[in-house]
Amino acid sequence: xxxxxxxxxxxxxxxxxxxxxxxxxxxxxxxxxxxxxxxxxxxxxxxxxxxxxxxxxxxxxxxxxxxxxxxxxxxxxxxxxxxxxxxxxxxxxxxxxxxxxxxxxxxxxxxxxxxxxxxxxxxxxxxxxxxxxxxxxxxxxxxxxxxxxxxxxxxxxxxxxxxxxxxxxxxxxxxxxxxxxxxxxxxxxxxxxxxxxxxxxxxxxxxxxxxxxxxxxxxxxxxxxxxxxxxxxxxxxxxxxxxxxxxxxxxxxxxxxxxxxxxxxxxxxxxxxxxxxxxxxxxxxxxxxxxxxxxxxxxxxxxxxxxxxxxxxxxxxxxxxxxxxxxxxxxxxxxxxxxxxxxx
Amino acid sequence: xxxxxxxxxxxxxxxxxxxxxxxxxxxxxxxxxxxxxxxxxxxxxxxxxxxxxxxxxxxxxxxxxxxxxxxxxxxxxxxxxxxxxxxxxxxxxxxxxxxxxxxxxxxxxxxxxxxxxxxxxxxxxxxxxxxxxxxxxxxxxxxxxxxxxxxxxxxxxxxxxxxxxxxxxxxxxxxxxxxxxxxxxxxxxxxxxxxxxxxxxxxxxxxxxxxxxxxxxxxxxxxxxxxxxxxxxxxxxxxxxxxxxxxxxxxxxxxxxxxxxxxxxxxxxxxxxxxxxxxxxxxxxxxxxxxxxxxxxxxxxxxxxxxxxxxxxxxxxxxxxxxxxxxxxxxxxxxxxxxxxxxx
Numbered sequence: 109x110x111x112x113x114x115x116x117x118x119x120x121x122x123x124x125x126x127x128x129x130x131x132x133x134x135x136x137x138x139x140x141x142x143x144x145x146x147x148x149x150x151x152x153x154x155x156x157x158x159x160x161x162x163x164x165x166x167x168x169x170x171x172x173x174x175x176x177x178x179x180x181x182x183x184x185x186x187x188x189x190x191x192x193x194x195x196x197x198x199x200x201x202x203x204x205x206x207x208x209x210x211x212x213x214x215x216x217x218x219x220x221x222x223x224x225x226x227x228x229x230x231x232x233x234x235x236x237x238x239x240x241x242x243x244x245x246x247x248x249x250x251x252x253x254x255x256x257x258x259x260x261x262x263x264x265x266x267x268x269x270x271x272x273x274x275x276x277x278x279x280x281x282x283x284x285x286x287x288x289x290x291x292x293x294x295x296x297x298x299x300x301x302x303x304x305x306x307x308x309x310x311x312x313x314x315x316x317x318x319x320x321x322x323x324x325x326x327x328x329x330x331x332x333x334x335x336x337x338x339x340x341x342x343x344x345x346x347x348x349x350x351x352x353x354x355x356x357x358x359x360x361x362x363x364x365x366x367x368x369x370x371x372x373x374x375x376x377x378x379x380x381x382x383x384x385x386x387x388x389x390x391x392x393x394x395x396x397x398x399x400x401x402x403x404x405x406x407x408x409x410x411x412x413x414x415x416x417x418x419x420x421x422x423x424x425x426x427x428x429x430x431x432x433x434x435x436x437x438x439x440x441x442x443x444x445x446x447x448x449x450x451x452x
Numbered sequence: 453x454x455x456x457x458x459x460x461x462x463x464x465x466x467x468x469x470x471x472x473x474x475x476x477x478x479x480x481x482x483x484x485x486x487x488x489x490x491x492x493x494x495x496x497x498x499x500x501x502x503x504x505x506x507x508x509x510x511x512x513x514x515x516x517x518x519x520x521x522x523x524x525x526x527x528x529x530x531x532x533x534x535x536x537x538x539x540x541x542x543x544x545x546x547x548x549x550x551x552x553x554x555x556x557x558x559x560x561x562x563x564x565x566x567x568x569x570x571x572x573x574x575x576x577x578x579x580x581x582x583x584x585x586x587x588x589x590x591x592x593x594x595x596x597x598x599x600x601x602x603x604x605x606x607x608x609x610x611x612x613x614x615x616x617x618x619x620x621x622x623x624x625x626x627x628x629x630x631x632x633x634x635x636x637x638x639x640x641x642x643x644x645x646x647x648x649x650x651x652x653x654x655x656x657x658x659x660x661x662x663x664x665x666x667x668x669x670x671x672x673x674x675x676x677x678x679x680x681x682x683x684x685x686x687x688x689x690x691x692x693x694x695x696x697x698x699x700x701x702x703x704x705x706x707x708x709x710x711x712x713x714x715x716x717x718x719x720x721x722x723x724x725x726x727x728x729x730x731x732x733x734x735x736x737x738x739x740x741x742x743x744x745x746x747x748x749x750x751x752x753x754x755x756x757x758x759x760x761x762x763x764x765x766x767x768x769x770x771x772x773x774x775x776x777x778x779x780x781x782x783x784x785x786x787x788x789x790x791x792x793x794x795x796x
Contacts, residue, residue: 128761400794402787411777417472417791419780421768426779433755435770435779436763443746447761450744 119168127448128432137219191342197356198348201324209307223372231369243365248296254286323348378441383408463512471792472776481563535686541700542692545668553651567716575713587709592640598630603642667692722785727752
């Protein structure tokens with residue numbers, strides 16, 4: 109590709125579905141869930157400073173600035189700090205407001221796993237061509253099962269060999285509908301990864317969600333600059349309606365493209381997903397820390413500095429963090445929020 | 453009863469089946485497993501100083517002297533300290549060797565629960581009459597299920613209205629045999645509670661296990677007395693063969709009686725037994741400490757100062773103690789030793 113790409117890493121999430129490890133100041137993206145590097149660090153390394161990528165912009169809240177700086181180590185980056193959470197539309201608008209119109213912005217969540225980075229880079233190269241033709245590009249994950257926890261994207265007309273105009277976005281579907289889409293083909297998961305010309309997104313926002321963009325634009329104009337960090341103005345930013353980029357722009361715009369990509373993606377959106385991705389022993393146990401497993405199979409144990417002994421347990425999660433100990437079947441991972449809410 | 457009874461509380465056990473709470477210097481009998489009082493404290497209170505009972509003799513090892521003194525509080529007691537574990541026969545021999553011949557010794561394990569203390573006292577009163585006629589008396593627990601974890605006692609000829617000569621002792625039986633005994637009637641569980649005249653037991657030991665008695669007798673003669681504590685001599689005591697009172701005396705003597713008693717007894721021999729005896733909520737959960745239970749039933753949670761959250765778990769034990777966390781189905785409670793062995 110001839111034009112450089114500006115990575116924009118969204119780092120504002122809380123990740124309560126991975127409670128108790130993920131909580132408060134130590135959100136999911138800062139945890140080393142699949143190795144020694146945190147998901148945030150893996151995301152940063154996925155677009156290394158090079159002929160293709162500019163140093164990243166990190167978009168985060170006040171509470172996470174210290175974690176971001178700590179985990180960036182010495183790598184060059186610009187920080188954009190949102191004074192309060194207002195959804196992904198307003199967050200992205202902060203970056204759009206301060207970018208040159210011809211900058212290609214690559215929006216990435218900070219808490220996902222992508223195993224096949226070359227496939228990711230190849231998809232970006234394809235997407236960059238469409239983005240320069242003023243398509244707002246999404247990267248669709250090739251489904252490997254009838255997941256009901258993700259939104260789906262339906263392919264429309266082909267755009268060359270590698271992409272499609274988006275026919276429509278489908279919200280998290282019931283199982284029957286997910287199975288039907290999987291059987292029909294031509295659908296992919298919406299992973300929240302986007303590529304677009306900044307000027308194109310500015311125009312789209314002014315058309316589809318003007319109040320969001322104007323609040324973000326004013327918050328940038330009145331921002332405090334502190335070294336490499338821009339602190340958006342709270343009074344202006346607070347006026348932005350809270351919405352996701354999907355609702356505010358993607359579903360309303362008529363020139364959105366999707367590049368389907370099989371790149372070993374996971375959102376690690378539950379302890380079950382962490383277990384699926386983790387290295388396991390011969391009987392399916394994925395453990396960290398000091399453990400004793402007797403006649404136990406298919407478990408996820410994260411011992412958090414304590415010592416966990418399992419006897420005769422199958423397919424459960426035991427997550428230890430500080431004074432909190434969570435025990436549940438892996439299949440109940442979606443219910444973690446109940447405990448997190450009771451505790452925090 | 454006209455004669456006073458000398459309680460002898462055996463406090464030398466380790467209780468590894470209740471790991472991780474029970475371990476090392478803090479054995480099962482010193483834990484508050486069914487309320488605020490430890491099992492040892494409950495045992496002491498079961499024979500209060502009165503017209504019926506003398507102050508107790510506590511028989512324990514060196515490692516547990518501090519715990520005994522701490523938990524006795526201000527109550528009067530004599531300590532007999534065994535220099536090393538040599539089984540219940542040698543332990544009881546220490547007390548027999550220093551007792552007057554006509555003293556009635558009531559031997560009790562320190563780590564059992566008896567809910568119906570009046571029934572216990574009534575059984576003792578009946579037993580005392582037989583003991584004064586030189587029967588060695590055992591108290592047999594009326595079975596409430598075909599337990600395979602206990603020894604059984606078969607009734608022989610009736611001795612008045614309340615007792616029987618023991619026909620024979622049966623070791624922990626297979627399930628079919630346990631069921632047959634339960635169906636037949638006339639069997640009770642051997643709870644290790646005995647009542648006898650000291651001189652009678654001395655004679656029985658000299659007949660059935662002379663080496664044990666002579667070693668204990670010499671260890672008492674050479675003992676060090678420190679206030680209320682007698683420290684048996686290690687060199688002499690070490691010569692005692694290690695054996696249980698059941699094997700060494702009871703099964704060999706031909707004048708052993710059993711008083712069947714229904715007194716809400718439990719040996720709390722496993723976490724499952726602790727769950728059975730513990731107060732439970734409407735859906736069968738027995739918890740101590742700070743817990744959050746969501747859609748979870750029939751569990752035992754002992755949170756050990758941490759906070760335990762269960763989601764969708766049924767019939768498991770979660771035992772937290774210091775840095776150790778044990779998770780298992782309650783039905784697997786007998787396998788705890790595997791974990792204890794790996795840890796200690």
